[in-house]
Amino acid sequence: MPQGSTRLPLKETSQEANSVSPLSDETRKAIVSLRQVHKAYKNGFNALTDINLEIQSGDFLFVTGPSGSGKSTFLKLLYGEERATAGDVMVNGLNVGGLKGDRLAALRRRIGIVFQDYKLIPRRTVAENVAFVLWAQGYGRQEIQRRLPPALKMVGLQHKADSFPDELSGGEQQRASIARAIVSTPPLVLADEPTGNLDADNSWQVIKILKKLHAIGITVIVTTHDESLIRLSNHPVVQIRNGHLYRPQPK
Structure with a gap:
């Protein structure tokens, strides 16, 4: 022990x-x-x-x-x-x-899951990466547009919504992955x-x-x-x- x-x-x-x-x-x-x-x-x-x-x-x-x-x-x-x-x-x-x-x-x-290696989709913007989770879960466009801004604000990436992963620092990429994990408001992260x-x-x-x-x-x-x-x-x-x-x- x-x-x-x-x-x-x-x-x-x-x-x-x-x-x-x-x-x-x-x-x-x-x-x-x-x-x-x-x-x-x-x-x-x-x-x-x-x-x-x-x-x-x-x-x-x-x-x-x-x-x-x-x-x-x-x-x-x-x-x-x-x-x-x-x-x-x-x-x-x-x-x-x-x-x-x-x-x-x-x-x-x-469950929201955050990985060490981010797992962002390279050819999608930050906003698209985060919204993709909601789209895959069957949310409509209006609900996606409602949920996206608060999630990006929570991680401080409102100004990076239209940036691609390779335009972000490592810290920003990880914050984007956190936004993706929490955008559907899971009770467990x-x-x-x-x-x-x-x-x-x-x-x-x-x-x-x-x-x-x-x-x-x-x-x-x-x-x-x-x-x-x-x-x-x-x-x-x-x-x-x-x-x-x-x-x-x-x-």
């Missing part, structure tokens, strides 16, 4: 939960719940072992750990990109492992190493945007290995090391 850490299962106490959520106790419920989750690959590698975790609606949680520790696998289990070998992965009250086709697509529409390709200033801008989303009631889960950002942000942290989940002890 790593020094200064305690093995989980983790369930926030009421005192801890109140300190990280803008929601009242009456409206808080588990939005993510993992019960004895194990993930093994065909080559025999155990990515995650006996993971027990409950995240309440409105929480902001950092998931940290060294490269290859299982952080990305953890997030992929939440949106169904990977399936658990054993155990239950519950998101929004649904067992993700049992979802396929339209039911899995419906769940993913309720997953950010996988969102600052991994950014310098310190742009990294903090990204974290500030995620904190703003949290302040309006969105549940945010961020994987990162950047300990300085974690210290500045002052939100709960869990560690994944060698496939196991730990809660760091205060120093």
Whole structure:
């Protein structure tokens, strides 16, 4: 066991939960719940072992750990990109492992996902990249035009709406990807190493945007290995090391 850490299962106490959520106790419920989750690959590698975790609606949680520790696998289990070998992965009250086709697509529409490498469409403008999500979900032109400006304003890219990805800095590209993730107002945002390709200033801008989303009631889960950002942000942290989940002890 790593020094200064305690093995989980983790369930926030009421005192801890109140300190990280803008929601009242009456409206808080588990939005993510993992019960004895194990993930093994065909080559025999155990990515995650006996993971027990409950995240309440409105929480902001950092998931940290060294490269290859299982952080990305953890997030992929939440949106169904990977399936658990054993155990239950519950998101929004649904067992993700049992979802396929339209039911899995419906769940993913309720989750905003931010990737380290942005995944913007090169030949579409910022506005078109963000609007594409709404179009794919069946929103009409009027509703898309209503939702687009607030999403761009949230990330500070109103003036870049007509720019293409290759005309943006790395920080701007990541902010565009955040706008794309939140434009449909999902209750849950997953950010996988969102600052991994950014310098310190742009990294903090990204974290500030995620904190703003949290302040309006969105549940945010961020994987990162950047300990300085974690210290500045002052939100709960869990560690994944060698496939196991730990809660760091205060120093």
